[in-house]
Amino acid sequence: MNQGDKEGEVVEQVQKKTAAGSRTRSIAFVALTVAITAVSAWVTVPLGPVPFTLQIFAVAFMVLVLQPKEAVAAITAYLVLGAVGVPVFSGMRGGIGVLAGATGGFLWGYLLGVGLAVAVRFGLKAVLARDGQAKGARAFAIDFLTGLVFLAVAYVCGWAQLMAVASMTPAAAFAAGVAPFILVDLAKLVAAVICARAVNAAVGRRA
Template sequence: MEDASTKAGSASRARPIAFVGLSIALMGVSAWVAIPFGPILLTLQMFAVSFAILVLKPRECMAAITGYLVLGAIGLPLFSGMRGGIGMLLGPTGGYLWGYLLGVGAALLVRKGLGHAMGEGRTNARAFAVDFLACLTFIAVSYVCGCIQYAAVVGVDLAASIAVTVVPFAIPDVLKAVAAVVCARAVARAVPRR
């Protein structure tokens, strides 16, 4: 009898670890899908991180984004263009990377706050709107951090930085957020977690 409960306890602890590991892998692979847009690469990272925000529990999501950044910083090729190392975090586009951590935290707070404010009687449309707003919060915080670091490292003014780091990516990233919400809702139906 004890053996069965020990196995069940081990399985319940292993599942969140597996989800975090899979999320880190998804973030890394999504960074490898890159299309050059001037000095910045258009990747699927915004989709992968938004998806993690919606699918993982808050603690798991923070662990996944932190793990992703730490593994990339120590040199694993998890960042755009299959690159890694601390230089990526300190370079022109590094603000996006550390902005992911701040953006995830802000998105989780928005999701929790709006979800709580709407209560249990949320309709599908309202739940979709809450998830979408959480994703937009993540993207906005990432943009702010990325734009500021790009301007500082490259030595351009904020308007020039916005023209290079935000304008070309805004519409694709909003579409990635919509895709992340749709995919996350499908996964939540298929793999109930709470």
Template structure:
């Protein structure tokens, strides 16, 4: 992980914040796992479950900011890799990453960075309905970041052209746009409910 420009973790307040960050990162990694396991819609006869997973990743970006958001995603991916059945359909282990949809897990990393950076900007500058709109924009911007990695991975594993792989993923786009909208509404509501808790650098 990149070290912050000003490293104050040696001082007591900095150390306390680092400890609180660990708690938040861990709980949001757990949130991604929990929303992945909540039964969702199943496409292609159960082969591809549509879950609230991308909602959780977008919320991690919105509510934690880019740095802690990435750490939460990496912690979730570590949970998958070490063999906990926290990937969709109660799967777990390295096989999930090696499979054709593994790119949609790895792609959470660029996704949460894009969402986190833009959402931090929106949370600093915007209020009310503009904030919701700004967070929606941030959520939408995260979708291509996820799909680029996911589709390239899918095409590489299956050996199909990129265009074909992209067409296979088209049905999911509707759901992901809807999830970005939900994340925006939830993000601005939580920012109002817990002022001083949400946002970068807090």
């Protein structure tokens, strides 16, 4: 084996180890955000048919610290765990009945909202990349807009299922399941953006 072949083999081994380390780190981040989302759901304050939890913060944080595929994988894993009975939903509940219940639409909305939010975020960053990397207020605005997209989808899905399952009028479902949470959820989004930006800076990730 000549010197060139040896160097090529070394480079290949380094690349394999780097790829394996990257996959391990990605799995760890996904698992950690799933755990954070589950714990946030256990912090529950009853407020009419829809309880107050910290899930909006946790899922928005998930979207902002993970790569697009990682975020979709994380929210999917969270919902699958809950569907099979692991008590990861609000009030330490689990089972398909929660997803089919009056508040289940918000959970489905998390999945759809994450998918749309990461697509919007990726698109905005691609457009702004022509002018250089987004920094400061512009970067914060992109992250907050990403959170708003996620929140809007979650609200629409939750509102629709609440009307259907609880036989409520659109106005009644909005008053019970959406209106009381808007201001608090916006505050959660701001907190999620701040925390996510701090974490990304600390670990050197670019979500």
